[in-house]
Amino acid sequence: MTTTDTTTLTASDLTYLRELVRQRSAIVIDESKSYLLESRLAPVARRNGLGSLTELVARLRTQRSGPLHDLVVDAMTTNETSFFRDLHPWTALEKVWIPELVQKRAAQRTLTFWNAACSSGQEPYSLAMMLRDRFPHIVDSWNIRIIATDLSAEMLGRSAAGRYTQLEVNRGLPAPLLVKHFRRDGQYWQIREQLRGMVEFRSLNLVSTWPFVPQVDVIFLRNVLIYFDLPTKQQILGKVREVLRPDGLLMLGTAETTLNVDDRFERITVDRATAYRPR
Ligand SMILES: C[S@@+](CC[C@H](N)C(=O)[O-])C[C@H]1O[C@@H](n2cnc3c(N)ncnc32)[C@H](O)[C@@H]1O
Known part of the structure; x- marks a missing residue:
């Protein structure tokens, strides 16, 4: 050795x-x-x-x-993540923001989500679980896309595998969801194919071009801007405005904000949750 x-x-x-x-x-x-x-x-x-x-x-x-x-x-990437991280934004998405979008998109019957720094996959799978459990009629009959991207090849491999340790599922995943959406595989928990198949994983560097990113209804850009300098944050938020629908939502991490970075976003809140929308 x-x-x-x-x-x-x-x-x-x-x-x-x-x-x-x-x-x-x-x-x-x-x-x-x-x-x-x-x-x-x-x-x-x-x-x-x-x-x-x-x-x-x-x-x-x-x-x-x-x-x-x-x-x-x-x-050198920091891959810290967990299921339903910070909880409040997920509650607001479930109770208010996604129902609003479902109403607005009733004619098109299409919703597109982009997890722009998905790490080991807990975030897009949290979204897939929420959509399947809370909006089953939409998942079954609409065109729902969840695109999950990251720069790290290792993290993308882990995301696509959908295998988690006990420690990882203990972080944020309620027991009923674990039992429903995962099966035991030795010392791991394997996400069921029905959920895995809802997420498309692809490699994307936020500071390169975004060739395959379509118009998106909700962008999760959580806990990644913190690693960048101000001009890079501004450049990325500028590109976010190009792919986010005018009434779409940008979700950031709790320590992140568009305030004093790109003031062309307005901050919206539901209880203790915050999201951003193009002005
Ligand atoms: C702390 S994790 C955040 C994971 C998840 N969004 C969350 O909030 O729990 C940050 C992720 O950003 C990714 N990342 C860092 N720089 C990136 C870049 N330039 N382009 C795309 N992803 C990047 C890392 O690989 C890492 O998986």
Whole structure:
């Protein structure tokens, strides 16, 4: 087995890595977070047979681009997520915002949802569960699309597999939904095909082009803008306005807002939940 020497990287190597990650994903890693580069990239070096982080950087520097560069960027994404994360927006979607959209789209019988940074899939599957359980007539007879995208190939693989540990299903998933929508598979819980089949998973970098994104009714862009600098947030929110229907909804994470970033969105609230709509 190769052991990787985690000796501290030089300032120049750290700058190189920070720039590599920023250019490819827009994720900003502050100098104060350099330790993250070392802790997350040591396993990448090890798995690729490299004896040290210095060797990893030397290998990266030999090419402009390649699979190793992708693995480094993937390792620097933060994938924290859970089922029905933060609960309040899900309650508002179920009780108010989706019923409103269902009324408005009665003629077209089409609703399109986009989970724009889906991580390991808990968010799009939460949506699929809610739609199937609370709006079964719509799921059965309308054209409902849930498009789930992420930059991380590893996370997309996990999302598409739909297999979760006990710890993961313990986070946010009510027991009746676990029993109804998952089956035990050894030490994992496997999402049932009926739900898995409702979600289309695709690779998309928010700072590249969005070639296959159609006009969308609800965009989940939750807990990802926080990793970007202000111009990147503005650029992404500008593109969101192009794909979001005029009466559609943008869902952000609780620590995120369009306020002072792009004031062409208005904030709407239901109880303790917040969403944004183009003005
Ligand atoms: C903290 S997770 C958020 C997951 C989920 N939306 C939630 O709120 O629970 C952030 C996700 O953003 C993805 N991400 C980071 N930079 C990205 C980019 N430039 N394009 C697309 N996805 C990106 C990461 O891979 C990660 O899965």
